[in-house]
Amino acid sequence: MAIKILVAGDLHLGRSSGGIHGSPDDSSTRTTWKRITDWCIGNKADMLLLTGDIVDRNNRYFEALGPLQRGFVQLGEAGIKVFMVSGNHDFDVLSQIAQGGDYENVRLLGPGGNWELASFEKFGQKIQVAGWSFPRQFVYENPLLSLSRLDIDPNYPAVGLLHCDVAVGESKYGPVDANGFAGKGLNVWALGHIHKPWIVNHDDPLVFYPGSPHAMSAKENGSHGCVLLTVESNGIIKHEQVPMSPVRFETLIVDITGLTGEGDVRNRVTRAAAEEAGNMIREHQRLTWVVYDIILEGEHRTPREAANWAGSGIEDYMMEIQRGTNVMIRKVESNVRPVIGNLEKLAEESSPAGKLAETIMAIGQGRKTPFVEALLSEWNTKFLAINDSPAYQPVRKGNENSDISKQGVSFIQKECRKLLGELLEQQSPSKQ
C-alpha cells in the first residue's frame, strides 16, 4: 500500500486574485482551500502537509480563520492528518490555532523556531516529518544551521517542511542556500514562501516549492496547485503536480498581419484567447477564469490605431467558453510594426519620410550612410555612459564582448521603422 501525501504552501487565506470582474467567490483563496480539503477526502489522502503562509497576515481575522478551521474539522472526520509549519505571514496565528488543541489531527511542527520530528504510521509503513516554524515575522538567519539535533531513523522515509527563501543571498525570510538541503538525513524537502512552483533539486534529496495553489496575480502565471507525494511500500517517493487554482493567468501572442479593419483585429484577439483557453481546460479541468495578457505582433498599416482597436475597453471583455469557464483579457500590448509599402520609391523623396526610408534600406543592405554613422556615434556615447553607471554593473556581466555597434544599428533600424510608420499613419487619416 502506498501512502498519499498532499503538499500545499502559500495559500494566503483572506486574499483573492486581482483583476477578476465583480468579486466572485471563485477568485478567493477560500475556494482553493475547499478544493484542497475536498481533494484530500475524495482521493483518500493520508496526510496534508502545509508549508506556511496559509493565512495572509493582512486579512486573517476577517476571512481566513472560519474556513481554515472548518477544513481542519472535515479532514479530521475523514481521518486525515495535517502537519504544518508557519511562515512569515502566519507565524502567530497558526501557533494560536495549534495551541488551542481543538484539532487532534492537526499539528504545528517546530514552534518557536525549534526543529521538531514527528512520525506517521500506516500498515506498518512509517513516514517521518521534520519541521521548523517561523517564530516571528522576520528571520535573518538560515534555519538549516540549527538542524543537527534531530533523531531521524535512516530506515524510514523522512520529509522536511520549511518556509524559507532559497538562493537569494541575504533575506529577512529565512535565507537558505540551494545546496544546503543535502546530507541532512531527509529524502524530501517541501518548502514554502515562493509562489511559483519550483523544483530546486530533483533527487537525493528532492527539494521543491509547490508554489501557491491559487494564482493571485498576473505575475503568477501558469498552472498553480499542490504536489502529491506517493510513498510506495518499497520507500520510493514519486511526486506530481495536482492543479487546484480556479484562476489561471497567461500571456498570449497574437499576430494581426493581413488584417485591416477594427472588427477583424478585435475578433482575431478574442478568438485566439478563446481557442487557447479551450485547449487549456481540456488538460486542466475546473478553471473558472482564464485571464490573458495579449501581445500583438506582426505588421499593420496603422499600428497605433490597431493597438487601440484591440485594447480599448478590453478590460470589460468576458466570455463564457464553456459552462463555468470564463475568458477575460486583462490588457493588450503591441509590438506591431508598420507596413511600409514601397520603400524604394519613398527613399527617393527628400521629405523626412524619404530620409527614414533611405536609412532603413541602407541598413538592410549593410551600408552605412553619413546619417547612420552620425546616429550610431551618438548611440555609442549614450550606451557607454549608461553601461559605466554602477547601477548597471550586475546586468553588464557576460555582456561585455557582445557587438555593441551591431546592437546600435539594429536599434536605429527599429526606431526608424517606428517613426516612419507613425509619419505615414499621420499622412493617411482614413484608408479603410
Ligand SMILES: [Mn+2]
Ligand atoms: Mn512567506
